[in-house]
Amino acid sequence: MSNVAKLELEGKVYELPIVVGTEGEKAIDVSALRSATGHITSDDGYGNTGSCNSAITFIDGEKGILRYRGIPIEELAEQSTFVEAAYLLIYGHLPNSDEMKRFSDLLTKNENIHEDMKHHFEGFPANAHPMAILSAMINASSCFYPGLMGPANKARFDIHAARLISQVRTIAAFSYRKSHGLPTIYPKRQYKYTANFLHMMFSDIYEDYELKPEVVKALDLIFLLHADHEQNCSTSTVRMVASSQANMFASAAAGVCALWGPLHGGANQAVIEMLGQIHRSGDDGSRFIQAAKDKNSGQRLMGFGHRVYKNYDPRARIIKKACDELLNSMHVTDPLLDIAKRLEEAALKESYFIERKLYPNVDFYSGIIMRAIGIPTEMFTVIFAIGRMPGWIANFKEIMDDPKARIYRPRQVYVGPVGQRYTPIAQRK
Numbered sequence: 260m261s262n263v264a265k266l267e268l269e270g271k272v273y274e275l276p277i278v279v280g281t282e283g284e285k286a287i288d289v290s291a292l293r294s295a296t297g298h299i300t301s302d303d304g305y306g307n308t309g310s311c312n313s314a315i316t317f318i319d320g321e322k323g324i325l326r327y328r329g330i331p332i333e334e335l336a337e338q339s340t341f342v343e344a345a346y347l348l349i350y351g352h353l354p355n356s357d358e359m360k361r362f363s364d365l366l367t368k369n370e371n372i373h374e375d376m377k378h379h380f381e382g383f384p385a386n387a388h389p390m391a392i393l394s395a396m397i398n399a400s401s402c403f404y405p406g407l408m409g410p411a412n413k414a415r416f417d418i419h420a421a422r423l424i425s426q427v428r429t430i431a432a433f434s435y436r437k438s439h440g441l442p443t444i445y446p447k448r449q450y451k452y453t454a455n456f457l458h459m460m461f462s463d464i465y466e467d468y469e470l471k472p473e474v475v476k477a478l479d480l481i482f483l484l485h486a487d488h489e490q491n492c493s494t495s496t497v498r499m500v501a502s503s504q505a506n507m508f509a510s511a512a513a514g515v516c517a518l519w520g521p522l523h524g525g526a527n528q529a530v531i532e533m534l535g536q537i538h539r540s541g542d543d544g545s546r547f548i549q550a551a552k553d554k555n556s557g558q559r560l561m562g563f564g565h566r567v568y569k570n571y572d573p574r575a576r577i578i579k580k581a582c583d584e585l586l587n588s589m590h591v592t593d594p595l596l597d598i599a600k601r602l603e604e605a606a607l608k609e610s611y612f613i614e615r616k617l618y619p620n621v622d623f624y625s626g627i628i629m630r631a632i633g634i635p636t637e638m639f640t641v642i643f644a645i646g647r648m649p650g651w652i653a654n655f656k657e658i659m660d661d662p663k664a665r666i667y668r669p670r671q672v673y674v675g676p677v678g679q680r681y682t683p684i685a686q687r688k
């Protein structure tokens with residue numbers, strides 16, 4: 260196989276190097292294209308563009324494969340925990356027992372936000388969307404850690420990472436309590452990561468929330484499955500901000516904003532709203548599927564389709580199984596789960612979805628689990644952000660550690676007006 264691609268342009272032939280990844284992915288290196296040919300590439304939505312080399316997560320969209328640092332997501336879902344997977348993503352290997360204890364202790368030590376941060380919560384209206392609060396509070400909390408900027412950032416990376424992973428959970432729980440007019444519940448030292456989040460969300464000042472192992476395990480799995488996903492929209496945003504050497508908290512806060520969109524992390528909330536709409540309308544799903552196929556309806560089958568997966572999202576398969584297990588163990592039935600299953604079955608028989616290789620993605624079933632746990636719909640994308648934080652930090656670190664890292668600055672093809680001159684206002688129409 261040749262290690263160059265030949266490009267014939269205006270009578271000249273250019274040789275462009277071929278880059279091959281460790282999983283056999285092939286890329287044409289165009290980093291010298293403009294200087295050699297005067298041309299740039301054009302790739303709306305970056306569907307064909309590799310923005311970086313990364314060693315963190317691998318996805319094979321055709322085969323429905325997802326691996327964190329080379330380990331299949333199915334094995335991690337079965338045997339690991341969110342905190343262990345977070346360490347794997349950030350530091351590149353599964354922690355030994357000393358490393359795991361040190362990491363876990365660092366998370367515990369940094370689980371509280373600065374007490375002055377609580378005043379910021381007072382400024383938000385009760386109905387403020389928790390993703391707005393989360394992004395604002397992540398940036399606000401960086402004001403309490405002056406060492407975040409500059410070289411100190413590298414030397415204190417571990418503590419900054421632990422603070423961010425631990426406090427995103429505390430900020431999320433505090434914003435939930437505030438929006439429901441409930442007293443703040445502080446973390447407890449003896450609780451591990453996910454149990455502490457549930458405690459801070461649902462305990463009362465006079466009675467602790469009952470931590471059912473199956474509920475803690477299901478939410479921990481949701482966090483683990485969302486922990487990273489190569490160069491998705493929000494992770495690319497984190498890398499874009501990190502490439503200017505902005506600090507870790509600023510990069511993560513930007514990631515929260517990108518994740519919020521209904522085409523991305525906001526889809527888990529949109530799926531439940533869609534299933535609820537179908538349920539209330541008495542539609543068996545067929546009317547909605549017809550609408551989702553009609554471009555003029557403005558409706559999409561939320562939780563379906565993916566830029567990379569042209570096969571079943573492996574995370575959706577794992578979550579669907581966990582849905583059944585959790586609801587059975589809680590002796591809970593949810594009509595929305597039945598509708599989701601019927602919708603999936605019907606859609607996967609429709610040529611529209613088959614031809615476009617549209618399958619359920621991670622968001623199609625995740626909301627059912629969160630509903631069963633009692634997490635309100637408006638918090639679903641926040642749960643996604645808590646899960647994705649280690650992936651964002653791992654990508655931030657990859658840029659921070661790269662001595663050849665450059666600022667991300669794409670080019671464009673200008674299609675605006677030409678040959679314009681300035682006209683004084685008196686002469687304008």
Ligand code: SDX
Nearest residue numbers: 488491522523524526559560561562563564565566615620
């Ligand atoms: C996440 O990138 C990641 O890795 C993201 C993520 C992660 O972990 O970070 O996996 C998390 O964001 C999952 C995706 C969650 N979003 C949704 O479920 C929203 C619904 N899905 C879509 O809107 C859509 O599928 C995207 C946004 C996910 C992907 O969009 P693309 O790759 O730009 O695909 P497209 O919009 O160009 O669609 C191709 C065709 C179009 O039809 P044609 O123009 O070819 O006729 O498929 C159609 C689309 O109209 N289509 C859908 C559809 N998704 C795509 N039609 C109906 N329902 C859908 N859900």
